[in-house]
Amino acid sequence: MPSNRGGVGAGPEVFHITGRGVTEVVPRLAEVEADVQGLVEANMAALLGVSFLASEYSTGPVHGGRIDSLGLDENGAPVVVEYKRGVDAGVIHQGLYYLSWLVDHRAEFERLVRDRLGSPAVPQVLWSSPRLICVAGDFTRYDVHAVREHRRSIDLVRYRLFGSDLLGLETVASVSGRPQAARRVRQQSAVPGADDGQRVVLDELARGLDETLLGLGEGVNSVQHKTYRAYQRLRNFACVCPPQRTKLLVYLKADPEEVDLIPGFTRDVTGLGHHGTGDLEVQLRTLRDMDRARDLFRASYAAA
Numbered sequence: 606m607p608s609n610r611g612g613v614g615a616g617p618e619v620f621h622i623t624g625r626g627v628t629e630v631v632p633r634l635a636e637v638e639a640d641v642q643g644l645v646e647a648n649m650a651a652l653l654g655v656s657f658l659a660s661e662y663s664t665g666p667v668h669g670g671r672i673d674s675l676g677l678d679e680n681g682a683p684v685v686v687e688y689k690r691g692v693d694a695g696v697i698h699q700g701l702y703y704l705s706w707l708v709d710h711r712a713e714f715e716r717l718v719r720d721r722l723g724s725p726a727v728p729q730v731l732w733s734s735p736r737l738i739c740v741a742g743d744f745t746r747y748d749v750h751a752v753r754e755h756r757r758s759i760d761l762v763r764y765r766l767f768g769s770d771l772l773g774l775e776t777v778a779s780v781s782g783r784p785q786a787a788r789r790v791r792q793q794s795a796v797p798g799a800d801d802g803q804r805v806v807l808d809e810l811a812r813g814l815d816e817t818l819l820g821l822g823e824g825v826n827s828v829q830h831k832t833y834r835a836y837q838r839l840r841n842f843a844c845v846c847p848p849q850r851t852k853l854l855v856y857l858k859a860d861p862e863e864v865d866l867i868p869g870f871t872r873d874v875t876g877l878g879h880h881g882t883g884d885l886e887v888q889l890r891t892l893r894d895m896d897r898a899r900d901l902f903r904a905s906y907a908a909a
Contacts, residue, residue, distance in 0.1 A: 617775075619767050632765035632773070634742045638690040641764060644772065645686065645740060646674055652774060653686070653738060653762075654679045654840030658721045664706050672703045675717065679882050680828050680835045681731040682758070683707055683714055684738060691742035697751055697759070700737040704757060708735055734758055734782065734828045738839075740774075749778045758782040758826065760839055776839050779824035807848045810889055814853065817895065818843050821906045833881040842909035843902065844881025852890045855898070856883035857905035864901065870894065871901070 620627040635641045642660070649657040655676035662672040674686035685707055687700040707714055715727050736758040744761050752759040761777040818836040819825050828835045833856075836843040844856045861873035861884050875884040883905070887898050 617773075619771070619773070621768075630767045630771070632767055635690055635764075635766060638688055641690060641740060642673055642688045645688070649674070649676055649686075652772075653684075654837075655684050655686070655738070656722065658717055662717075664703065664710075668706055670703060670706070672707075675707075675714070677718060677722065677726070677730065678736060679841055680734070680830050680837075681726075681729040682734045682736050682828065683730060683732070684736045686738045686740065689739070689741035692745065693741060694745070694748070696739045696741055697737075697748060697761075700739055700759075701755070701757060704735060704737045708732070729831075731828070731830060736760065738762060740764055744777050752778050752780050755780070756782050758828075762839065774839075776824055779826060779838060781826035781828070803851055806891065807853065810853055810892065810895060811845075811848065813892065813895055814845060814855070814889065817899065818845075818902060821902060825906075830881075835881065838906070838909045840909045841882045842905040844883060846880050852888050854879075855887040855889065856881040857885040857887060857901055858883045858908050859885045859901050859905040860908075861885045863904075870897075 619630040619632070621630050635644075645652055646657055646660055649655045653676070655678045658675045658677060659672075660674055662675050664670045664672065672685055673688050674684075676684040676686060678684050685700055685704050687696050687703070689696045711732060715730060718730060719727050738760045740762045741764070743763055748761060752761060758781050760779045763775045763777050765773040765775075767773060815827070819827065822838070824838055826837055828837065830844075833844045833846045835841045836845070840858075842858050846854045846856075856874070856879060861871075861875060864871060864885060866873060870888055872886040872888070873884065874886045879886070885901065885905070887894075887901060889895050889898065
């Protein structure tokens with residue numbers, strides 16, 4: 606069936622199942638841009654993995670602009686979100702303009718974080734990886750090419766409304782503003798207290814895990830936090846903590862209730878304090894552990 610979606614790639618076709626067969630639910634755009642903005646801002650944590658901070662934030666009389674939305678993602682990275690009802694070639698340049706303003710006004714942003722989220726959140730702000738998220742009806746192939754040429758972290762997210770109560774989000778492109786560095790992964794695995802044999806195993810595990818998580822699909826980025834390395838699409842799907850003496854700990858967004866938990870390998874950490882995000886803990890001690898964890902990695906990736 607031909608698609609009427611257009612853009613750089615047609616999204617999934619959605620059908621309503623009835624006793625007589627299936628009927629396509631035709632996607633549509635919002636009536637006005639403000640409808641998209643209001644819907645996302647009211648549900649930003651669930652939709653984007655970002656804590657909402659402010660709407661229509663003024664950049665002052667000299668700069669003369671208003672940022673659609675400001676937020677802080679689950680790793681502490683400052684986030685600018687810009688919206689367009691349909692296709693608009695200017696959304697990326699506009700967003701980058703505001704992102705540059707944000708980086709130059711760190712103290713002002715940190716005051717906003719303190720006012721909205723409390724003082725303990727301020728030291729967690731990760732200025733090494735500020736992000737721009739563009740939410741629009743669609744993007745062109747030129748948009749996708751443009752974001753890949755920038756050194757900023759940019760996510761292009763296409764939205765569609767289905768019927769009266771369904772919203773679809775699809776990541777069209779996602780780039781990290783920082784090059785992946787295997788050297789950082791190797792440095793993390795130098796664990797005090799581990800013997801030479803354990804260090805070799807942990808080195809191999811860390812490199813293999815990094816390659817595996819980055820290779821799960823297009824648009825996977827990694828961000829180094831103070832206490833863990835996050836792997837994300839639009840939201841985190843895996844957080845890897847610095848190696849312990851004999852193992853690596855990985856936290857996934859997979860639902861622990863849907864996993865057959867194995868003592869010493871997987872653990873439900875819902876409600877328990879730990880670094881990173883995710884309720885399923887996976888303990889990796891050998892390459893065999895990583896092989897049997899691959900389905901869990903894929904499930905978490907699919908849920909992000």
